[in-house]
Amino acid sequence: MSTPRVAKQERSEQTRTEILQSALDLFSTRGFAAVSLRDIAERVGVNHAMIRYHFGGKEELWRESAAFLFERLAKEIPPPAPAVEQSPVEALKRYIRGYVHYCARHPEHARLIVQESIEGSERLQWVADHYIRPNHARTLKLIEGSSMPAGLVGLDPVMLLYMVVAIAQMPYLVTAELQFVHGRDVLTEEAIDAHAEAVVKFIFRD
Structure with missing residues (x-):
């Protein structure tokens, strides 16, 4: 008690x-x-x-709330550890699926970064230095250590990372548009699972 x-x-x-x-x-x-x-x-x-x-x-x-956001990200979808993973590709797929679900749960994450990116603020510089750059460094190491499909070989890993982020996030940035234009509710568990699998299939051509 x-x-x-x-x-x-x-x-x-x-x-x-x-x-x-x-x-x-x-x-x-x-x-x-x-x-x-x-x-x-x-x-x-x-x-x-x-x-x-x-x-x-x-x-x-703002800084406290941004720190809260990124600390929650690390707790909900901890980055894979390539050294202990049997298959870096499977680890990357698992991480991408988890990231899609995270984006659906917390659309405020992408929206906050987009808001600050439009302005190019000192706040964005702070969060980039403390959280985004270290996060991206870990993810890029995983991408570079994976056997990517032939069509993706030779692409700039940074731009590939942003392509993955974009297709993972977009349905949860424009949920109202999808509802108004197509009558789609993309926030059901079934829809989120389907999108996560579609993102993995789109990238890896499985």
Whole structure:
């Protein structure tokens, strides 16, 4: 049974997570400039002074929320370790499938990076230095160590990485368009599984 102190800590951690997730949702849909600490506080149902006390200003909260995002990515789909994998290609396929499911669960990830890329902000430079570049370095090592289909041999690995990211993310960036134009709900478990398999088949020509 939880003690009052433990229960308070759990509530505090839950509130912190809700603040970070709400910040991500708003920053990724409206853009950094259009979001205030009051907007985030109102969504969570807390006093905006509490957000300022725990996180500092809006810039600091953005960084905390971006760190939360990438740490969650690492927990939900940890990168394969090529040295212990029997088949680098199968490891890469498994990672791609996991990444598609991650994109479906957390469309705010891609949206946040797109928002910042349009501006080319210092925030993007920070997250690139701390998270994106190290993540890409690990993935590129996996790509370069895999036996790719003949049609992909010789392609720039960096551009190939971005091609994979694009086809994995796109349905979850334009979910409303797919619904309006084609009547497709791409967020059902069946649709996500089908897209994950289609991405792997498209890349590896299985």
